[in-house]
Amino acid sequence: MSVVTAAITQTKWTGDEASMIDKHEGFARDAAAQGAQVVCFQELFHGPYFGITQDPKYYRFAQPAEGGPILSRFQSVAKELGIVMVLPIYEEADAGIYYNTTLVVDADGKYLGKYRKIHIPHVEKFWEKFYFRPGNLGYPVLRPPSDVSAPTSATTAISPKDGASTVSAVPTSSSTRMPRSRASATACGRSRGRRRLSPTATSSCSRTASGSRTTSTATRRCSSTARAR
Numbered sequence: 001m002s003v004v005t006a007a008i009t010q011t012k013w014t015g016d017e018a019s020m021i022d023k024h025e026g027f028a029r030d031a032a033a034q035g036a037q038v039v040c041f042q043e044l045f046h047g048p049y050f051g052i053t054q055d056p057k058y059y060r061f062a063q064p065a066e067g068g069p070i071l072s073r074f075q076s077v078a079k080e081l082g083i084v085m086v087l088p089i090y091e092e093a094d095a096g097i098y099y100n101t102t103l104v105v106d107a108d109g110k111y112l113g114k115y116r117k118i119h120i121p122h123v124e125k126f127w128e129k130f131y132f133r134p135g136n137l138g139y140p141v142l143r144p145p146s147d148v149s150a151p152t153s154a155t156t157a158i159s160p161k162d163g164a165s166t167v168s169a170v171p172t173s174s175s176t177r178m179p180r181s182r183a184s185a186t187a188c189g190r191s192r193g194r195r196r197l198s199p200t201a202t203s204s205c206s207r208t209a210s211g212s213r214t215t216s217t218a219t220r221r222c223s224s225t226a227r228a229r
Contacts, residue, residue, distance in 0.1 A: 006038040007031035013048040017061065021046050021070065025077055032081040037107070040086035044100065046070060047090060051121075054130040062092035065114055071103055079109030090131070091116070100132045104142050112142040 009027045014020045024041050031039045043049065050058040065071065070089055078085045084107050091101035091114075100117035116135025120128045 004038060005036045006040065007034075007036040008040045009045070010042050017046050021073070025074075028074075028077055028081060028083065028085065032083045036083060038084040038086065041088055043088045044090050045088055051128045051131065052125045054127045058131065059098070062090045062098050065089065065091045065093070065101055065103055066111070071105070071111060075105050075109045075111060078105045078107060082107050098132055099135060100128070101135075106144050110144060112144060113140055115140055115142075 007027070009024065009031075011023060011027075014023060024045050027041070028039045044061070047058070047061040050061075063069065068089070070087060074085050074087055085105040087103040087105065089101055089103060091099045093099060100120070102115045102117075104112045104114065106112050114137065116137050117132065118135040118139075120132050120134050122129040
């Protein structure tokens, strides 16, 4: 049975965007070295979580999705490492139009598409409607072009009813509390052969986390069905 090894990162704000991006590239390299086939960064990974306040100064972190500096950089990283990358960014779709967006890059560096967060909270310490419009792309199933060979193919989706066989549900800051400076790895079995995002999920997985890089210090069993709280 095919399996997937995925790394999910979480860390504190470094104080500037450049070092934050560098830090996450380091996470990706650590994860790939430990056998991860997929890496998913934290929400708005290139900046602080600014939803705790309402301040227009944070609009400066927004950037274009397609053709933006983050996508370009991590397309190169994904291709070099042979790893699928899930990149949550602050997207500026047009002047003054912002979304909480996730970009997906295949293991060969090809950009597969994006998801814009649909449910935008607006309560104490989560003033997200000040910064984001509700997503307008629905729940996309992202697939590689038909001419991409199987070893680097990826299927990433939100809704299995649309034909997805791998479902990714990453909790955001409003639903989950995690220690600062953490990079955790979720290993669904052990991979064989070349790295790829498998079309089949396994029934159990282990989760490891410690410090600011992926390590193996704690293990738990979990269902292959991802549920967002």
